[in-house]
Amino acid sequence: MSVAVVIVAAGRGRRLGAETPKQYIPLGPTCALRRVAETFLSISAVRWIVPVIHPDDRTLCLDALEGLRDARLLPAVDGAETRAKSVRCGLEHLVPHGPELVLIHDAARPFLPTTVISGVIDALQHGDGACAALPLVDALWTSRDGAALAPVPRDGVWRAQTPQGFSFDKILKAHRNHDGTAADDVAVAREAGLGVTFVQGTERNYKITTADDLARATQDAEVLDAKRGGADANSAKRR
Numbered sequence: 001m002s003v004a005v006v007i008v009a010a011g012r013g014r015r016l017g018a019e020t021p022k023q024y025i026p027l028g029p030t031c032a033l034r035r036v037a038e039t040f041l042s043i044s045a046v047r048w049i050v051p052v053i054h055p056d057d058r059t060l061c062l063d064a065l066e067g068l069r070d071a072r073l074l075p076a077v078d079g080a081e082t083r084a085k086s087v088r089c090g091l092e093h094l095v096p097h098g099p100e101l102v103l104i105h106d107a108a109r110p111f112l113p114t115t116v117i118s119g120v121i122d123a124l125q126h127g128d129g130a131c132a133a134l135p136l137v138d139a140l141w142t143s144r145d146g147a148a149l150a151p152v153p154r155d156g157v158w159r160a161q162t163p164q165g166f167s168f169d170k171i172l173k174a175h176r177n178h179d180g181t182a183a184d185d186v187a188v189a190r191e192a193g194l195g196v197t198f199v200q201g202t203e204r205n206y207k208i209t210t211a212d213d214l215a216r217a218t219q220d221a222e223v224l225d226a227k228r229g230g231a232d233a234n235s236a237k238r239r
C-alpha cells in the first residue's frame with residue numbers, strides 16, 4: 001500500500017499566543033514540525049510527505065526542515081484559513097502522486113510514537129478510515145456561569161488525536177464536498193458516510209494548544225532527547 005502523509009502546520013497558534021507559531025518554537029534543538037517530519041520519514045511505508053504551511057511562514061519552515069534531504073519530503077504548500085481547508089490543500093497536492101492511503105497529522109503533536117502510526121496503517125487494511133484516539137477518563141459535565149449543572153454520560157466517548165488515516169480517493173472526495181469547517185478529518189469522513197475505526201492513541205501524543213502544553217513539551221523534549229543521546233552513545237560503543 002502506498003502511503004502519503006499530510007502534516008498540517010498552517011495554524012497561527014492563537015490560543016497559545018506566542019510570537020512564533022507553535023509548530024516552529026524550539027523544543028530543545030528541534031521544533032515540533034521537524035520532529036513530526038522525522039518521525040514519518042522513519043516509516044518505510046511512507047512514500048510522500050507534504051507539509052502544509054501559512055504563506056507567511058516560508059522562511060520558518062525552510063529553517064525548521066533544513067538538512068532533511070529525503071526525496072519523500074515534498075516542498076511545503078500553502079494552507080488556508082481553517083484546518084479542514086489546509087488539509088484539502090495538502091490532499092490536492094498529492095493527487096498527481098496517486099497514493100492509496102493518506103495519513104493526516106497535526107504538526108502541533110510533536111511526540112507521535114511510530115507504534116501509533118503503524119496501528120493506523122494496519123487498521124486501514126480493513127476499512128476506509130482510522131483515527132488514533134483515547135477513551136475519555138474524566139467525568140463530563142455541562143455547566144452555566146462556571147457552576148456544575150448535569151453530568152454527561154461518557155460511555156463510548158473518545159478523544160480524537162491524529163494521525164487520522166483514510167483511503168486517499170475517498171477522503172479527497174469527502175473534502176471536496178465539505179464546507180471547510182470541520183474540526184478534524186473524522187468529521188469530514190463521517191459526513192461522507194465513511195466508516196472510521198478508533199485505534200489506540202497515547203497521552204504522549206498530546207497537542208500543544210496552551211502555554212501549559214508548551215511547558216510540558218519543552219520538558220518532554222529534554223527527557224526524550226537525553227534518552228536518545230544515551231541510546232546513540234551506547235550503540236556507538238557497541239560498534
Ligand SMILES: Nc1ccn([C@@H]2O[C@H](COP(=O)(O)OP(=O)(O)OP(=O)(O)O)[C@@H](O)[C@H]2O)c(=O)n1
Pocket residue numbers: 008009010011012013014015016023052079080081082083084086087105106107108109207208209
Ligand atoms: N488554518 C489552519 C489551522 C490549523 N492548522 C493546523 O492544524 C493543527 C491543529 O490545529 P490547532 O491546534 O487548532 O492549531 P492552531 O490553529 O495553530 O491553534 P489556534 O486554534 O489556537 O490558533 C495544527 O498543527 C495547525 O498548524 C492548519 O494547518 N491550518
Ligand SMILES: C[C@](O)(CO)[C@H](O)COP(=O)(O)O
Pocket residue numbers: 106159160161162183184185207209
Ligand atoms: C484534529 C484534532 O487535533 C483532533 O483532536 C483537533 O480536532 C484539532 O482541533 P482544535 O479544536 O483546533 O484543538
